Amino acid sequence: MNNNRLLIDTNPSQQKLSGTRVSHIGFRVPDIEATTVFYQRVLGMAVHENSLEGVVRLGWGSGHHVIELTSGKYALTHFGFETQDSESINALQSRLEDANVVVRALDAAYMDAAVGDPQGIEFEDPDGNRVHFHTAMDHLGEHQADIGRRPIRFQHTTVGSDDVKRMVAFYANIVGFSLSDQLSNGNFAWLRSDRDHHTLAVVDIGMRGQLDHYSFDLSEWEDFKQWCDRLTDLNVEVTWGPGRHGPGNNLFVFFDDPAGTHIELSAEMEKFHDDLVTYVPRLWEPTPRSVNLWGGQLSKFRKMAKEA
Numbered sequence: 201m202n203n204n205r206l207l208i209d210t211n212p213s214q215q216k217l218s219g220t221r222v223s224h225i226g227f228r229v230p231d232i233e234a235t236t237v238f239y240q241r242v243l244g245m246a247v248h249e250n251s252l253e254g255v256v257r258l259g260w261g262s263g264h265h266v267i268e269l270t271s272g273k274y275a276l277t278h279f280g281f282e283t284q285d286s287e288s289i290n291a292l293q294s295r296l297e298d299a300n301v302v303v304r305a306l307d308a309a310y311m312d313a314a315v316g317d318p319q320g321i322e323f324e325d326p327d328g329n330r331v332h333f334h335t336a337m338d339h340l341g342e343h344q345a346d347i348g349r350r351p352i353r354f355q356h357t358t359v360g361s362d363d364v365k366r367m368v369a370f371y372a373n374i375v376g377f378s379l380s381d382q383l384s385n386g387n388f389a390w391l392r393s394d395r396d397h398h399t400l401a402v403v404d405i406g407m408r409g410q411l412d413h414y415s416f417d418l419s420e421w422e423d424f425k426q427w428c429d430r431l432t433d434l435n436v437e438v439t440w441g442p443g444r445h446g447p448g449n450n451l452f453v454f455f456d457d458p459a460g461t462h463i464e465l466s467a468e469m470e471k472f473h474d475d476l477v478t479y480v481p482r483l484w485e486p487t488p489r490s491v492n493l494w495g496g497q498l499s500k501f502r503k504m505a506k507e508a
């Protein structure tokens with residue numbers, strides 16, 4: 201196979217992440233109250249009582265928070281990942297420092313439901329995004345069946361960039377993500393850190409430091425179908441989908457929160473078994489049909505820097 205168009209070397213010798221899931225994501229929003237109400241009303245989240253002054257943290261049940269809102273001009277403030285153990289954090293810190301990336305201890309406020317002794321680090325990626333990694337948190341309240349009324353968990357983050365190759369090199373070669381798929385022109389890449397096809401993705405939108413979208417997982421088709429009806433009932437406009445992505449093979453439907461953040465609900469994402477099989481990243485042709493197998497239409501919200 202000709203790998204010349206792959207964004208990274210497929211046989212790196214460095215340590216790879218495993219069992220590492222997304223953890224939380226933060227936004228600065230102009231109307232914190234309206235955004236909070238939206239997450240309560242539409243996503244079934246509750247405000248955490250331990251939220252600090254001027255900060256609203258939301259999640260399901262009493263476990264780790266998922267969303268952090270602060271007030272101000274709209275921005276992505278940070279996004280986080282959760283490892284299974286402190287050895288993974290220590291190894292990641294070493295890899296980052298060997299690459300001259302400044303690593304700071306993560307504020308304890310971001311580890312508000314730790315299982316055991318919390319350990320966390322914070323660093324900036326090449327685009328200046330603030331990234332958190334921390335040890336395991338309690339996720340009480342997730343994964344409880346409540347079909348059509350509450351997603352089961354926060355599932356992936358897709359960041360916009362103006363240099364996908366540089367971002368993928370950083371996340372794959374230093375942080376330890378594995379490349380699952382990419383568009384053959386290099387403008388979109390999907391990276392994994394656990395069994396899911398992607399927990400992080402990077403898309404070229406011609407600018408850096410901006411979120412493209414983030415996603416919640418639903419349990420199955422029945423749940424997905426009921427969510428599409430529920431969005432209608434709640435008068436939430438669908439902005440893209442429903443459809444099925446080629447990369448990841450997941451069902452998707454998109455809508456916005458009041459601050460304009462693009463939210464995806466997803467189900468049936470492809471699973472990877474790195475302990476059993478070796479994968480070669482696939483090169484998807486940059487056509488509308490690749491990112492939407494059912495209908496072929498592209499998202500209205502995404503302004504790709506170059507033709508997808």
Ligand SMILES: [Fe+2]
Pocket residue numbers: 356358413414415464
């Ligand atoms: Fe997505």
